[in-house]
Amino acid sequence: MSLSKLIELFSEPGLVDGDGLASRLEELSLLEVVLTQLCGGGEGHCAHSLPNRSDTCGYLSSGGQPESARNVEQRCQGGCFHVEVQVESRKVVAMAAVDSFYLLYREIARSCNCYMEALALVGAWYTARKSITVVCDFYSLIRLHFIPRLGSRADLIKQYGRWAIVSGATEGIGKAYAEELASRGLNVILMSQDEEKLQNVAKDLADTYRVETDVIVADFSRGREIYDPIQEALKDRDVGILVNNVGVSYPYPQYFTQVSEDKLWDIINVNIAAASLMVHMVLPGMVERKKGAIVTISSGSCCKPTPQLAAFSASKAYLDHFSRALQYEYASKGIFVQSLIPFCVATSTTAPRSFLHRCSWLVPSPRVYAHHAVSTLGISKRTTGYWSHSIQFLFAQYMPEWLWVWGANILNRSLRKEALSCKA
Template identity: 75%
Template sequence: MAAVDSFYLLYREIGRSCSCYVEALALVGAWYMARKCFTLVCDSYSLIRLHFIPKLVSRTDFVKQYGRWAVVTGSTSGIGKAYAEELASHGVNIILISRNKEKLEAVAKDIAETYKVETVVVVADFSKGREIYSSIKEALRDKDIGILVNNVGVFYAYPEYFSRLSEDKIWEIVNVNIAAANMMVHIVLPGMVERKRGAIVNVSSASCCKPTPQVAAYSASKAYLDHFSRALHYEYASKGIFIQSLTPFFVSTNMVQFAHRIVSNKFFLVPSAKIYARHALSTLGISKRTTGYWLHSIQFLLAQYTPEWLWVWGSQIINSALRREALSHRLY
């Protein structure tokens, strides 16, 4: 009988001990859920504040807020051209920088005639490296540069394993995706600091949020640009300079024409460059890091909460499929 009583007392003691552990785990679970719910509410509010509220208020006077001139690199097509047109529609004079003189002059003429603003063209091939920047610096001298849009960038011809890339492609990615933004910021930033106003937009990519296989060099270059932008904002926000990192997903441009199935079907998650630029410009001065497009913002939130192994697994499948599709089109 004594043995039974002892067993019962031990059972009750174990029960109390387990109960304490269960209560502790319940508290941890409740705290975790509360935190996630709070984060979701904050993210939802940010999405509304960033992408919908600005459309209800009057248009921003970018000339008054930042300055009379904007510099846009990689501006003869795609996001760069569309962004330049959107800025011009707000009365900002545009300096277009790209490597094709004929295309530059055609875009500059069209913007000047359509929006009644001044335009200047600067011919520069950013893949050439350091040698081009002295002429760019001279062309921008004495200009009230209020906005710099570092849009120029290069991608792979299609997703590919790093060892199969040529040395020329690797240097092109480094010179265009990384060095160009650094040097352009270095050229225009002193003037912005002196005038105590200005905005710099660095066009990164959603691939910066996690390692992305088969576009490793591109993904890494955009991660650099994203971190560079955010660090610069912390350095210069107190001096009146707003620096923004744009991290879009797919936008229908020449750069992603290898993804025929995604782009040609006008998938609703893939906006045109014009629609994207209109949305992205409305976020300038509001968010230092954004996808620029509300549907992309939802995608980015999901990507941030996705485990890295799952992101990598999905990227491998998608990029392998895009690679096969691109190669099949080349064969035919």
């Protein structure tokens, strides 16, 4: 008979009902046998007193002395086991005090069982919640990047208006985005600091897509003085879409103290001030017409702190939060505000000899990226614009910050080393 069976035997409610108690107590003599087998020998003694009875049953210890008491005890010679059976107020209690770690663990686990069940419920709820979130994220990826491509393209002119402004439109994502808008029939106003490149891009768009184009030469790094001429040039235009693409970055990844003061001012004036003031300029007309779209191009480096790109990644985080806040403010007025968060795109700003400069399914060309990004306009308020970038973004969201920082340090050191070797 096992110890757990004995404890169960003397703990059953039926034990205290009538003569059943006496018959069960007769089996107590088995206790010494079991305990002796468990502990390898030793002394034991047993005594029972029945409630409301004068008679007692005695059990001789191995020393031959009878005992009569309310407690029944069995002690092993090594002191490893103690069992007490007590009959009191028609109640039998079985207790075990064990020096064995395994048996002690079982007793503690049994007493903590309710807490373990509560923790299991919390764990199940957390796992279910995370699983649902991941499933929803992947469904959103399919709904955003694949399903729209199966149907007809949205009529952006009807949704937002005939004219679009694209800043930083002479190369890279800005130029490709302007081409994609022109291919959908929108007239485009191109903005950049290089007038010759602006004229060439404007002519190509007009000849290829038969749309109207205009150019505004603007060096956003000069600060406040440039915005009055821009506003004057736009006063008669009903701008339906504003694409804040213009931006500057480091020549290569650098520690903050290695970045020049002029470069820091450029990042502030071009990355932060330009988008803010251009929105401030065109948004009143959109609100008046009760339609319009604002697209602000941020960067994947804004997901988490990115060492060796400190000022740049912080400026892109500003653009992301700025766009999301505007969406909450003006969605009810018919304005769609989108934060676009691309990861690596093969543009002229990437290191020419690095894998980031070669087009692949992870690193699309500006034209491929813009084609996908424009198809998300009006559907997603915050997106990477490209399907593989959305997968990267999901991993970045669930990635611990220390792992992101570790990977960013390795990548940026490699890019800096490559850039310095090219200069040498």
